[in-house]
Amino acid sequence: MQEPGIQAKSMQPRPNKYHYGSVIPFGLIHLGALGGLVVPFAGWWLAASYAVRMFGITGGYHRYFSHRSFKLGRAAQFVLAVIAQSSGQKGVLWWAALHRDHHRHADEAADIHSPWRSGFWWSHAGWVLSNEHDHYDPRKIADFSKFPELRWLDRHHWVPTTLLAAATFAFGGATGLVWGYLVPTVLLYHCTFAINSIAHLFGTRRFDTGDESRNNWWLALVTFGEGWHNNHHHSMASARQGYRWWEIDITYGVLKLLSWMRIARDLRPFRA
Numbered sequence: 001m002q003e004p005g006i007q008a009k010s011m012q013p014r015p016n017k018y019h020y021g022s023v024i025p026f027g028l029i030h031l032g033a034l035g036g037l038v039v040p041f042a043g044w045w046l047a048a049s050y051a052v053r054m055f056g057i058t059g060g061y062h063r064y065f066s067h068r069s070f071k072l073g074r075a076a077q078f079v080l081a082v083i084a085q086s087s088g089q090k091g092v093l094w095w096a097a098l099h100r101d102h103h104r105h106a107d108e109a110a111d112i113h114s115p116w117r118s119g120f121w122w123s124h125a126g127w128v129l130s131n132e133h134d135h136y137d138p139r140k141i142a143d144f145s146k147f148p149e150l151r152w153l154d155r156h157h158w159v160p161t162t163l164l165a166a167a168t169f170a171f172g173g174a175t176g177l178v179w180g181y182l183v184p185t186v187l188l189y190h191c192t193f194a195i196n197s198i199a200h201l202f203g204t205r206r207f208d209t210g211d212e213s214r215n216n217w218w219l220a221l222v223t224f225g226e227g228w229h230n231n232h233h234h235s236m237a238s239a240r241q242g243y244r245w246w247e248i249d250i251t252y253g254v255l256k257l258l259s260w261m262r263i264a265r266d267l268r269p270f271r272a
Contacts, residue, residue, distance in 0.1 A: 017130055017131045017132070018126075018129050018130050018131065019129060019130060019131045019134060022128065022129045023129050025088075026125075026129060026189075029088070029182055029185055029186060029189075030186055032177075032178070032182040033178070033182040033183045033185070033186040035174070035177075035178040035182065036178050036179065036182075036183050039174050039175050039178045039179065040175060041179065042172070042175050042176070042178075042179040042180070043179075045168070045172060045175065045176055045179040045180035046179045046180070046183060046184055048180075049164075049168070049179075049180045049181065049184040050184040050187060050188065052083060053083065053084075053086055053087045053184065053185075053188055054087075054188060054191070054223065054224050055083070055224060055250075055251060055254055056080065056083030056084035056085075056086060056087060057084055057087050057089065057188065057192055058223060058224050058225065058226050058251040059080065059251050059254060059255060060080040060081060060083060060084035060092065061084045061089065061092060061095045061096065061099075062099065062226065063239055063251065063255070064077075064080060065081070065084075065092045065093075065095065065096035065141075065144055066095070066096040066099040066100060067236055067237050068143070068237065068268075069237050069238055069239040069267065069268045070239045070255060070259075070264045070265065070266060070267045070268065071264070071265045071266045072263070072264060072265075073263075074147070076263055076264075077147075077150075078147075078149050078150070078153070081150060081153055082153065082160045083160075085153060085157050085159075085160040085161060086160040086161050086163075086164045087161065087185065087188045087192075088158075088161040088185055088188075088189070089128075089188075089189070089192065090128075090157045091153065091154030091155070091157035092144070092150060092153065092154060093136070093138070093141045093144060093145050093150060093151070093154040094136050094154060094157070096141050096144065097136035097137065097138070097140045097141040098112060098133060098136055100140055100141070101140065102196075103233070103236055106209075106210075106211035106212075106213065106233060107200065107211040107212045107213075108211075112127055112133055113127045113196045113197075114200060114212075115196075115197050115200050115201055116200065116201075116212055120197055120201075123196050123197040123200070124190075124193045124194070124196065124197035124198075125189070125193050128193070161185070164181060165177065165181045165182075168180035168181040169181075191219075191222045191223050192223065192226075194219055194223075195219065195223060195226050195227070195229060198216065198219060199213065199214050199216050199219055199226075199227060199229040200212045200213060200214065200229070201214070202214060202216060203215050203216035203217075203219075203227075203229070203230070204216075204230070205230050206230055206231065206234070206243070207230055207231070207233070207234035209230060209233040209234050211233055213229045213230040213232070213233035214229055214230050215227065215228050215229060215230045215231060215247075216229065217247075220241075220242065220247065220248060220249070221248060224249070224250035224251040224254075225241045225242050225247075225248065225249030225250055225251045225252055226241065226251070228241040228242050228243065228247050228249065229241075231243045231247070231270070234271075235270050235271040235272070237268050237271075238268055238269060238270040238271065239252060239255055239267040239268050239269075240252040240267075240269070240270045241270075243270055243272065255267055
């Protein structure tokens with residue numbers, strides 16, 4: 001059921017222009033993932049590839065580079081950026097700069113991917129594939145763009161994901177490529193994108209955040225904690241998004257482990 005005030009939000013027309021440098025690889029990876037229908041299932045390839053890269057997205061792109069919810073040394077920072085970009089979701093500077101824009105304008109007219117403003121498809125994947133957001137303002141990510149290795153990695157964002165695809169094929173042949181790269185990459189795409197689309201449409205709201213963010217338990221499971229999205233919009237800088245004991249947040253658990261190992265430090269707390 002829609003909440004009061006939702007109906008008043010007008011849809012914003014978007015230009016029907018797409019960057020085929022993004023659309024073609026996106027489509028080919030989806031087609032390649034259909035190889036899972038004929039290549040024998042390899043669960044360990046799938047689980048390992050998905051889990052490591054999902055942490056790269058949630059702990060790297062999101063909680064570290066977008067929100068600075070913990071601290072890392074320079075070498076660990078680079079490694080986390082490489083893991084994040086192995087997911088094929090563009091550069092860490094691009095990702096973080098645009099995500100910061102989203103939080104400045106969440107579900108307002110200037111939001112780059114609100115399903116209430118621009119429709120489900122645009123919020124889910126259209127904004128990533130279109131020409132409209134190919135570029136970002138480097139001033140919005142100046143805290144990380146000062147590192148030359150991150151600027152290089154951001155410019156050549158295709159390198160980590162291409163190397164991973166090559167490695168899975170080299171070590172596992174067609175089985176490794178399909179179940180270690182193609183299928184988990186597609187799953188990572190849509191689980192990540194669902195936070196922008198589904199988690200602003202369906203779920204519960206603990207906090208009045210002034211936007212339409214929702215907590216969604218099943219999204220939290222597949223995204224290692226990102227589905228506690230209303231919690232996140234309430235306390236954006238927190239390293240922890242599962243606020244209650246029963247709100248499973250795998251990414252936070254990994255960050256706690258890394259803090260005990262003295263790799264991550266100064267994990268920022270949840271502000272209730």
